[in-house]
Amino acid sequence: IVLNGGGRTRLYTDFRPLIADPSACEWAFAGAKEDLEDGRCRWTRVVDSRWANGHDGDGEEEADIGRCEPLPNGDELETGEMRNPATGRVEPYEEVWREEKVERGSRVVVLQLYDAERRARGVFIRVGAWAQGVAASQGTLVYARRWKFEKIGGSSQGEWVLDAAYGDGAKTMPEPRGKTLEDSHMEIPREEGSALVWEIEEEYTWDGEE
Secondary structure, three states: OEEEOOOOOOEEEEEEEOOOOOOOEEEEEEEEEEEOOOOOEEEEEEEEHHHHHOOOOOOOOOEEEEEEEEOOOOOEEEEEEEEOOOOOOEEEEEEEEOOOOOOOOOEEEEEEEEEOOOOEEEEEEEEOOEEEEEEEEOOOEEEEEEEEEEEOOOOOOEEEEEEEEEOOOHHHOOEEEOOOOOOOEEEOOOOOOOOOOEEEEEEEEOOOOO
């Protein structure tokens, strides 16, 4: 699942746990999306679980560049070039995406973690009933968490349930809390004596416009 923060930051999180074992991860990364003049897009990656496997560790320069086109069934085909983790070379790729409906009036919250001294980076995004974060410490120790708000019966009451987790970073990752979507808030960890602080970059109500 990819959560796009939109807004002015254009930040995103992409977390792909394995279906057979949600505690294992095929890929987890986060960064920002940039629209290029020729109609293509560039997705920079400031956190990437594949760096921990010996691939490129310079997150500011690592990026995918591609173009998105609609398919007849409403899905979106993304084609472009990115680094192949199997070869280490930049090669063509194709991915198909399907958008999930986001209700008008949904809350969007975007947080970032940055600590150059500890080589810690992270992005955490909540969009409506979904919340997801991807972060790294010491440059390569990547961890990710995803939550979904589950309603109880047909009421507006419910709870945030951990949907997938990867790595050992539960104590340093923000967590959504609340009994309804309307009163939900982000609980941001602030450990005494720690310089690692998640900052809210933007928070707004989605009005249904792109």
